[in-house]
Amino acid sequence: MSKSNRSELSSDPEFLLITKALGVISGKWRLYIILLLGDQTLRYRQLSEMLPGVSEKVLASELKSLVALGVMKRTAYAEIPPRVEYSLTRKGQLALPILRKIQEIGQIFN
Amino acid sequence: MSKSNRSELSSDPEFLLITKALGVISGKWRLYIILLLGDQTLRYRQLSEMLPGVSEKVLASELKSLVALGVMKRTAYAEIPPRVEYSLTRKGQLALPILRKIQEIGQIFN
DNA sequence: CTGTATCCAAGGAGATACTG
DNA sequence: CAGTATCTCCTTGGATACAG
Numbered sequence: 001m002s003k004s005n006r007s008e009l010s011s012d013p014e015f016l017l018i019t020k021a022l023g024v025i026s027g028k029w030r031l032y033i034i035l036l037l038g039d040q041t042l043r044y045r046q047l048s049e050m051l052p053g054v055s056e057k058v059l060a061s062e063l064k065s066l067v068a069l070g071v072m073k074r075t076a077y078a079e080i081p082p083r084v085e086y087s088l089t090r091k092g093q094l095a096l097p098i099l100r101k102i103q104e105i106g107q108i109f110n
Numbered sequence: 111m112s113k114s115n116r117s118e119l120s121s122d123p124e125f126l127l128i129t130k131a132l133g134v135i136s137g138k139w140r141l142y143i144i145l146l147l148g149d150q151t152l153r154y155r156q157l158s159e160m161l162p163g164v165s166e167k168v169l170a171s172e173l174k175s176l177v178a179l180g181v182m183k184r185t186a187y188a189e190i191p192p193r194v195e196y197s198l199t200r201k202g203q204l205a206l207p208i209l210r211k212i213q214e215i216g217q218i219f220n
Numbered sequence: 221c222t223g224t225a226t227c228c229a230a231g232g233a234g235a236t237a238c239t240g
Numbered sequence: 241c242a243g244t245a246t247c248t249c250c251t252t253g254g255a256t257a258c259a260g
Contacts (some may be wrong), residue, residue, distance in 0.1 A: 001145045009142075011168050017216030018142050024215055026136040028233070031128055032119075034126050035111045044242055053119055055234055060243055070219055081241040082240085095215050102212070105134055106127030109180055138253065154222055165254055170223055191221045192260085 008074060024069055025099065026047070029054055029062055034092065034099055041087040134179055135209065139164055139172055144181060144202065144209055151197040183203070 001014060009015045025031040029051065036050055043057040048059055063086060071092040077083040088096065113123060113194060119125045133139045139161065146160055158169055176182040181202040187193040198206065 001148050007162055007176065009161065014145070014213065015142055017213045017220070018145070020216035020219055021212050021214075022136065022138075022141065025134065025212075028132075031132065032125055035124070035128070038111050048242090052117055055236085056243065057235085057245085058233060060231095061209070063243095076242090079241095082243090084242060087139060091218050095218050098211050098215055101208050102131050102135075103124065103127045104131075105208055106130035108201050108205050109130055109134060118248085158222095166223070167225085167255085168253060171253095173223095186222090189221095192223085194222060 015087060016061060020067065024071060024095070025102065027062065027065075029058065030066065031102065033059075033062055034066070034088070034096075035103075036098065037072065037086060039088070039093070041085050044084050044086070119159060134176075134205070135183060137172065137175075137211065139168065140176065141209060141212065143169075143172060144198070145175065145207075145213075147182065147198060147205065149198070149203070151195050152180065154194050154196070 025034075033047070033051070035048070042050075044063075047063070048054075048056070051059060063072065063074070067074050070089055073089050074088050075085045075087075077085075112129070131138065134143075146157070152160075154173075158164075158166070161169060162214070168213070173184070177184050182196050182201055183199050185195045185197075187195075
């Protein structure tokens with residue numbers, strides 16, 4: 001990383017990229033949820049069961065954020081009872097290999 | 111990521127790795143600071159000048175955390191005025207290529 | 221020069237009850 | 241089944257003054 005002195009970090013393109021990336025992965029559960037989904041398609045209930053200890057409110061808002069960020073897509077079926085499925089978007093799948101690499105960082109510092 | 115149902119996520123080794131990794135990179139400035147340092151050795155003042163808008167308290171506590179995590183090492187010289195140099199540890203250098211990759215995630219979601 | 225000590229505000233995360 | 245709505249913390253990040 002080379003740096004020319006700017007008066008504001010917010011005008012540094014690299015800083016903006018890093019901030020964007022952190023938006024995708026940071027949060028206590030966010031990265032874990034993405035890796036958990038992986039290449040699968042899962043229903044809300046399935047995700048919820050795979051995340052014991054994560055409250056409804058937290059899971060729902062994380063999923064909503066991930067959809068807004070363009071990481072996941074949400075597909076709702078007009079059935080009763082309701083069925084909603086989550087899967088990674090194309091962008092999410094593109095990022096997946098790098099996201100998996102992040103676990104290696106955990107290994108290095110163990 | 112395959113999941114067997116455990117009652118607690120905290121007993122899932124993958125969750126622990128991810129949490130550890132997040133500890134290294136998450137925080138508004140942490141990842142940026144690591145990449146900024148890169149292969150160089152820099153003094154406190156140099157880092158401070160490269161991070162306009164980051165207060166002394168925040169920079170100092172981030173550096174302290176990074177040292178505690180084993181990402182950076184701190185070398186103090188018994189001189190007047192004091193001189194302190196920061197550089198990546200071996201582990202930090204090991205992680206560096208992956209950390210750089212994280213910027214690509216920012217690119218994907220731009 | 222290289223940091224600490226305080227105090228404060230804002231947002232993230234959690235518990236619980238309720239709804240379409 | 242798939243979420244919202246509230247209400248509470250708790251932690252992170254920031255401003256500023258001070259210290260070794």
